[in-house]
Amino acid sequence: MAIANYLYLSAILFTIGAVGVVIRRNAIVVFMCIELMLNAANLAFVTFARINGNLQGQVVAFFTMVVAACEVVVGLAIIVTIYRSRRSVSVDDASLLKR
């Protein structure tokens, strides 16, 4: 098996995550799809670290994980705040700035 297969898997998972962000309406599911995209990028980083024979790709993947954790914390707090005021987590309902 070629190592590049990991890169193909990473590309496919990233694409699935991107589709999910566009077509799903539930803010939490949209958020989980963003997580999927970050994870797919991490898989590519780890694979490139192996291809290049040094650990720099893994370091970048490590930093991505930390940033993703921060993003989850703040994003979920925003979702809870929106839910508290609008009683809904649908991304279509949070359109107050439009009107």
Next chain:
Amino acid sequence: MINFALDIGKTAAPEAALFYFLAPLSVFAGIGMLIVKKAVHSALLLAWIMVSLAIFYIAQDALFLGIVQIVVYTGAVMMLFLFILMLVGVDTSDSFTETIRGLRAIAITAAIGFGGLLTTLIGRATFNRPITGLTSANSEGNANGLAKELFTQYVFAFEVVSALLITAALGAMVLAHSQKTRSPFAQRDLSIARFRKDNLKDAAGLPSSGVYALHNAVDVPALLPTGKAAPTSISAVLEARGDMIESSKFQLQQEEEEK
């Protein structure tokens, strides 16, 4: 002639078997994430994808990242997601009506284009060096090697990330904090409200259950001096549910004998 096969090294047979078993499953789980209606099912499928990615990391000599993936992602992040799902309501299923007409078709077409572009790019890429693998980089252990990189070359980025973590924690606290618009009802407020009612019948408070009966459980109404059961002495919920017990059952037997 176009060289479609990316010549960047081959893996051993066990790893190939692992990949061909787990990769289709994780892709199906990813597609399932988009299809299933309930957010909880999406979360569980995402947890499955994250566990398989952790296995891939470990198979690719990234032991530390694999463990961190399981502990941080499937352990902490997914638990946080499920926690928020429970808070917001598990039963809220996503509506699949399109708010923008043709959005789904456009999204899927764009995704096929984007995915095709990515995969053909990977397929046509060539790598001019031989694949070394991580055996020399991991000679002192993966965690040690990673620590050496983190605390020498990337130490500034590491410090910046720590600042980011603190900022995120503060931000979450500020966002989740809610100002109370009124103080909670204290005993004093309840007492004042009782005396401000139309009549003072309940000014001293409602009778508690089972006061004059032999039995003093919450499901037995108190007996009034007249011998009748006081309906206000037990919770209306118990009465509606049919869990109320007749208080006459617990009257003293002596009284009946005297009569």
